[in-house]
Every structure is written in C-alpha cells, then in structure tokens.
Amino acid sequence: MTQGARMSPARRTVLGAAALTTAAAAVSAAGTATAAAAPGGPATGKGAEAARGGAHRGLPVPTVIAHRGASGYRPEHTLGSYQLALDMGAHVIEQDLVPTRDGHLVCRHENDITGTTDVADHPEFASRRTTKTVDGTAITGWFTEDFTLAELKTLRAKERIPGTRRNNTLYDGRWTVPSFEEVLRWAEQEGRRRGRPVWLHVETKHPTYFRKLGLGLEERLAKLLRRYGRHRADSPTFLQSFEPTSVQRMARLVDTPRVVLLWTPDDRPYDFVDAGDPRTVADLVTPRGLDWIASYAQGIGPLLDLVIPKGSDGRLGEPTTLVRDAHARGLVLHPYTLRNENSFLPADFRRGTDPNAYGDVFGAYRAYFATGIDGIFTDHPDTALLAAADHRAR
Secondary structure (H helix, E strand, C coil): CCCCCCCCHHHHCCCCCCCCCHHHHHHHHHHCCCCCCCCCCCCCCHHHHHHHHHCCCCCCCCEEEECCCCCCCCCCCCHHHHHHHHHHCCCEEEEEEEECCCCCEEECCCCECCCCECHHHCHHHHHHCEEEEECCEEEEECEHHHCCHHHHCCCCECCCCCCCCHHHHHHCCCCCCCEHHHHHHHHHHHHHHHCCCCEEEEEECCHHHHHHCCCCHHHHHHHHHHHCCCCCCCCCEEEEECCHHHHHHHHHHCCCCEEEEECCCCCCCHHHHHHCCCCCHHHHCCHHHHHHHHCCCCEEEEEHHHHCCECCCCCECCCCCHHHHHHHCCCEECCECECCEHHHCCHHHCCCCCCCCECCHHHHHHHHHCCCCCEEEECCHHHHHHHHHHHHHC
C-alpha cells in the first residue's frame, strides 16, 4: 500500500474545524451513524468511523455543497448565488477559479465567458473573440485570460442555461464576475456576522493549460489562502481539481484539505494526457488508485454515476464499492451533481414529460444518501437540506 494511505491520528483530524452552529454539531453527531448495509454501501468499523466521524468533523453528514452557489435559482458564480446559498443554509459554497490576464483569480466555471456574461454585447471587446484549444477541445468565444480584472468588471453575469432555468434570467445583469478575493472578504464578513466560519469548496480549473500560459493557479490561490487564514489543516475550506497534479501541488503549498475530482470511468485527467500517463478514472477508483489518492488528498469528488451507475435505460443500477473502498482509506466522498429538473435526474425519478419540470428529486437523494456518501453537490441547496434532514431522521 502507498505510504500515507492508512489512517493516522493526523489524518483523522485533518478536516476538523469549529462546528458550523450548535445545531449543526448535533446533526453532525447524528449523521455519523453508520447507514444500513447495502451492496457497495458504507463501510463499517474503524474505516467508516474515521472517514465519516473524524475526517469530516465540523460538518453535518450528509453535507450540502452549493454547486456554484444556489445556481438553480440565481446565475452561477455570482455573489447573489453565493449569498442565497448561504442564506438557505448550505453547509459549503463552491467556487471555480480561472485567471485574468493580469493574474487575478475570478469565479467562473470556465475561462470561456461567452455564455455566462454579456461580453457579446460589448463592442469594445468584439475583437477579442477567438478560438482556443483548451484541454484538447477547440472553443470559440471570449476568455478570461484575455481580459484584465478591471475589464472583466465592466461585464455583467447572466444565466448559463436560460432554456432550462428561465426564471433565473430575471437576474441577468444584476451582478458582476466576482474575484476570489472578493469572495474571501465576503466569507470573512458573513462569518463574523453569523458567528461561525463560512465553508468554501474551491476548484482549480484547467491548471495545466493555464500553467503553460504563465498563469499558474496554485501559487496564486495559496497566496490568497494564507492572506485570509485558510491555509491550515483545520481551515473551513476544501481545495479540489480534476487534475491530480494540481492537488499534489496544492499539498506542497498549503495544508488546506484537498479533494480529487473524478469524471467518467474512461476519462483521463488532462494532466495525465499531457504527461503521457495512461491511467484513467477507472484506474483511480480501484483500491490501488485510492491508496495513491489518499497519499496526498483527504477526499474524492466522484461523478454520481461512479457511486451508482445507470443502466442503458437511464435508471439507477446497483451501487459500486466506491464508498466502502474510499472510506476504508479515510477518504471522504463529495459526489456531484444533483439537480431538481427532470433532464438532470435518473430516469426512474423523472416525473411527466417536461424536461425542465421538477422530478422526484427526494427519491434520488434517498438512493444516493443510502450509499453512505459524506456530502453532495447540488444546484438547489434548500431541497438538499430537506433531503439530508430526512436521511438523518431515519
């Protein structure tokens, strides 16, 4: 087994932090109880207890992670989306980071801002529309690395999927693109106001691509984390990336808890592609692969299909052993992403024929929570919080 994969006292407390609230501490204690055994379900004994009760101390289980904020109700990655998620009671708020030309980190899911801002309506930036190859894919649009922070601040954010979330377009133009430092200041202020830390889940986007442009993300992120006191092992922050080498780099810079994101089984992380590493996600979710991840990270963020695969009919099948295998190595699991709309749900939880209507998302939550996952990314934090409370009450 890779050195460091076995659970040590330090690893058991690496995610420890002050409880979100007295009530949150109570539900955290309730949530650490081992769920009913099921095929591929939660591990039992010391491995599961360490993963769910020790390494995840300070957060309720299941943890509700607001995916790009409350993006089911507001344009994603805006201060409005983050604030609504926090007001709803989300336990953790997610940010995705990309750089500007002058080296600032801003919150966008992609560096292509064509669909999430009004940049196309700005004639002064028309000439900056271009085609780039990002992680092997050609994309035409406008990109954050071609703008200074001051220029980006002249743009306004808008809903990314207006056809699905027409109500969200009401808020188009209301907020700017936030810098990550703005978010850190916001979290600091909200933490003081609420008397508890505001937890963040921070992703480095396309780190290999940006490092080759001279815009390395990790050093810039680490500098901000140190400035705002989120560089310690007990910081109310998770760092995440789809590129394992980015997570490893962050491990050398700060002690903040780290999560490796995992997509489909046949996917090769782009840093692996760039380095000629033949491994795929299927290799990383094996016991040997999880041993390797546990040597430098404290958790994984798998696609929900890696927890419960779907059949050819789009319905949920039997759970895999991923939860049990990860917990046995002290890794927490924060899979992604559950949304309320039919179009995003497994076929067995869709209701009616309107793809944009809400389906039986509570049924879907029950199925995923029953596997023993520690948390879940969601666009609708209020729904997830109700589902999590239902699960803890069982």
